[in-house]
Amino acid sequence: MNNEPNELLRVHNLETTFFTDDGAVPAVDGISFTLREREILGIVGESGSGKSVTSLSIMGLIPSPPGKITNGEIQFGGRDLTKLKEKEMRKIRGNDIAMIFQEPMTSLNPLFTIGKQLNEAILLHNKGWSKKQATARAIEMMKLVGLPRAEQLIKEYPHQLSGGMRQRVMIAMALVCDPQILIADEPTTALDVTIQAQILALMRDLNERLNTAVMLITHDLGVVAETCERVIVMYGGQIVEEGPVKEIFESPQHPYTKGLIQSVPDMRYKKERLYSIPGNVPKPGSIKKGCRFAARCEYAFERCLNENPQIYHTNDHHISRCFLAEEKEVALND
Amino acid sequence: MTGITPEIQLPEEKSKARSPFQDSLRTFRKSKVAVVGTIIVAFFILLAIFGPWIAPQGINEQNLKLRLLPPSSAHWFGTDVFGRDIFSRVILGARLSLLVGFASVALSIIIGSILGILAGYYGKWVDTIISRFFDILLAFPSILLAIAIVTALGPSLFNALLAIAIVNVPNFGRLIRSKVLSIKEEEFITAARAVGMRDTRILWGHVLPNSMTPIIVQGTLAIATAIIEAAALGFLGLGAQAPQPEWGKMLADARIYLINAPWTMIFPGLAIMLTVLGFNLMGDGLRDAFDPKMKN
Numbered sequence: 001m002n003n004e005p006n007e008l009l010r011v012h013n014l015e016t017t018f019f020t021d022d023g024a025v026p027a028v029d030g031i032s033f034t035l036r037e038r039e040i041l042g043i044v045g046e047s048g049s050g051k052s053v054t055s056l057s058i059m060g061l062i063p064s065p066p067g068k069i070t071n072g073e074i075q076f077g078g079r080d081l082t083k084l085k086e087k088e089m090r091k092i093r094g095n096d097i098a099m100i101f102q103e104p105m106t107s108l109n110p111l112f113t114i115g116k117q118l119n120e121a122i123l124l125h126n127k128g129w130s131k132k133q134a135t136a137r138a139i140e141m142m143k144l145v146g147l148p149r150a151e152q153l154i155k156e157y158p159h160q161l162s163g164g165m166r167q168r169v170m171i172a173m174a175l176v177c178d179p180q181i182l183i184a185d186e187p188t189t190a191l192d193v194t195i196q197a198q199i200l201a202l203m204r205d206l207n208e209r210l211n212t213a214v215m216l217i218t219h220d221l222g223v224v225a226e227t228c229e230r231v232i233v234m235y236g237g238q239i240v241e242e243g244p245v246k247e248i249f250e251s252p253q254h255p256y257t258k259g260l261i262q263s264v265p266d267m268r269y270k271k272e273r274l275y276s277i278p279g280n281v282p283k284p285g286s287i288k289k290g291c292r293f294a295a296r297c298e299y300a301f302e303r304c305l306n307e308n309p310q311i312y313h314t315n316d317h318h319i320s321r322c323f324l325a326e327e328k329e330v331a332l333n334d
Numbered sequence: 335m336t337g338i339t340p341e342i343q344l345p346e347e348k349s350k351a352r353s354p355f356q357d358s359l360r361t362f363r364k365s366k367v368a369v370v371g372t373i374i375v376a377f378f379i380l381l382a383i384f385g386p387w388i389a390p391q392g393i394n395e396q397n398l399k400l401r402l403l404p405p406s407s408a409h410w411f412g413t414d415v416f417g418r419d420i421f422s423r424v425i426l427g428a429r430l431s432l433l434v435g436f437a438s439v440a441l442s443i444i445i446g447s448i449l450g451i452l453a454g455y456y457g458k459w460v461d462t463i464i465s466r467f468f469d470i471l472l473a474f475p476s477i478l479l480a481i482a483i484v485t486a487l488g489p490s491l492f493n494a495l496l497a498i499a500i501v502n503v504p505n506f507g508r509l510i511r512s513k514v515l516s517i518k519e520e521e522f523i524t525a526a527r528a529v530g531m532r533d534t535r536i537l538w539g540h541v542l543p544n545s546m547t548p549i550i551v552q553g554t555l556a557i558a559t560a561i562i563e564a565a566a567l568g569f570l571g572l573g574a575q576a577p578q579p580e581w582g583k584m585l586a587d588a589r590i591y592l593i594n595a596p597w598t599m600i601f602p603g604l605a606i607m608l609t610v611l612g613f614n615l616m617g618d619g620l621r622d623a624f625d626p627k628m629k630n
Contacts, residue, residue: 090531093527098529107524108522109526111354112543113353120531121529157353173529174529
């Protein structure tokens, strides 16, 4: 265990609830995981599984009301982020933990030039820098993320850039302060496939060069396979499986993960129809009893309907929240 | 075909960085109606600035021998009951009307924006208090409320200006509030927060500039309304006081000579109509230019 990189971020039993007119909805329901230094951790799940809420919880950006972190802790740098005041949290945002978003078309302010927006982010965390220094840093970062003719680009407006370029600008902006963690919330979903591959390659490259740990949130298993070392599969606000990417793809333990993998089109075989998991993601909080996936699970048996399975360790770095994994459970000597 | 493909010279794209604002101005310039409106407005602004040098006479040069003369080469717009040159008074009145128009609207925009932004961004009880305040103001017919305010403050041009400004606050406040409500859901606001920006900075640096376009449009149209309201208050004797050459006041004074000397009424009335028309045309043009749905 000692040669494993250090823990950077530890989420423990996090519970984020939205208080709506229909009652309290637990969008994230008691999840625990760690992010280690320099790793790329994938978080996958369908829409509504709680991936984005998890990332916003870490950033302290849950819109409140109606949302609120109701339980658990987020340990980072010896502090619990859920207990920090807004002012202290602001220092961490952008500086230690940065985030990029799904829609590069709308995540830049349309009224200001690229340079002005990068400068603003740089000067925010580097008090006392001159504008010239900030601009130099902005150009340096833009070159780092592979943007051509950076000197001209800083004078341009967001609408003059393509989606891929804007996402690169967003990555540059996220990295200006050398954050330890970069949270990427579906960074490639809105881009077309070739650009997607470029952005992922860029993120892998930056991860290696800058030693920034990346939390990659996506619904695309292909993206995970290409990019991540470890992956967390979320369903209904809970972690249903977690393990190294290779293991997850070769021997998925949870039926949901199996279903997800099967629904990725495979070019090698001609199938009649692409597999899809029947049914929809249940509304958060709607399943009170039993396994949350039971209604859609082809392996479900009686116990699944009555009892919510706990987390079972099938080996020392692979967990699954399924009764089928119970017999495979190994005793872990802590 | 020689087989050697000449190297394709892509024309070096002179990417002129144009802000969305500059783009809208280009659209604006293409609209004939908007340009006509702007020319009318510019004409009256020039009159307001250079009036004292253009006008052949002062505002109160009475000559009782020349009472109620019809338009002639000596007095283009005729003379009023005190023998004052109406042409001069109409020209000099431009300054008063435009001053009231611009100043009252500027005041409403400042107060309305601050209240609207606070209500929209912070929501909760801040929103409740401010929105209810707007509702109360809007519950009165605007001219009635203005009359009430001027009556309380005492009739004068400045108080009329103040009253018009107060009456218009909720219009701007609600407009900004709704705009802020939609802007704050934009991803770039979340992105700005994720960079670690503080609320106040996001509010004034990012939310406000993005909420400005409807304000510019509404502001231009509101100047027209404000000029009419100032004229109405002047007509009722609650705005400008004699001998100020305010157009509404001139109309009121000319009322009794309508049959015998219609020119005393026609020219101030025309001036009001033209300015209002100019601002309205300009406002319409701005709206078309700033509305993304109207583009192309």
